[in-house]
Amino acid sequence: MGAASVSEYMASLNKEQRRHVSAFIDFMSAEYPQLIPKISFSMPMWLLGKKMYEGYVAVSAAKSHFSIHFSDEEFLNRLSESLPACKKGKRCINIKYGDEASLRAVEERIGDFLKFYRREGSAPR
Numbered sequence: 734m735g736a737a738s739v740s741e742y743m744a745s746l747n748k749e750q751r752r753h754v755s756a757f758i759d760f761m762s763a764e765y766p767q768l769i770p771k772i773s774f775s776m777p778m779w780l781l782g783k784k785m786y787e788g789y790v791a792v793s794a795a796k797s798h799f800s801i802h803f804s805d806e807e808f809l810n811r812l813s814e815s816l817p818a819c820k821k822g823k824r825c826i827n828i829k830y831g832d833e834a835s836l837r838a839v840e841e842r843i844g845d846f847l848k849f850y851r852r853e854g855s856a857p858r
Contacts, residue, residue, distance in 0.1 A: 739771070739772060739777045742772060742777055743755060750794035753794070753799045753828075754777070757792045757840075758792065764840075764843075768847075774791070778790070788805070790803060790804075790843060790847075804824065809824060809825070809826065812826055816838060816839070819832070819835050
């Protein structure tokens with residue numbers, strides 16, 4: 734069984750994974766304190782409404798990268814085009830550990846993603 738809380742999830746990570754995932758969680762907490770992370774699909778996730786279909790952002794750790802997940806595939810496609818150093822997964826962008834420039838670029842775009850969802854209540858275009 735997976736982690737039941739964000740702190741349990743963090744405790745399950747190695748030092749490198751924990752450093753990067755923690756930095757993203759800290760960013761989300763500082764910039765978007767109204768969004769509270771919870772564990773969903775075995776990873777920390779910030780729901781933009783009460784249900785996943787209302788939008789989400791999530792983070793997960795893998796062996797050689799960490800992934801930031803988005804509920805909108807079109808947004809993700811545009812984001813991945815601007816990040817040649819990153820690979821795109823299923824509804825996620827994979828960032829290699831240590832690639833701070835790509836992480837900052839993703840963090841900058843999260844605001845656009847969230848603003849559109851709050852304004853329109855639907856997927857960003």
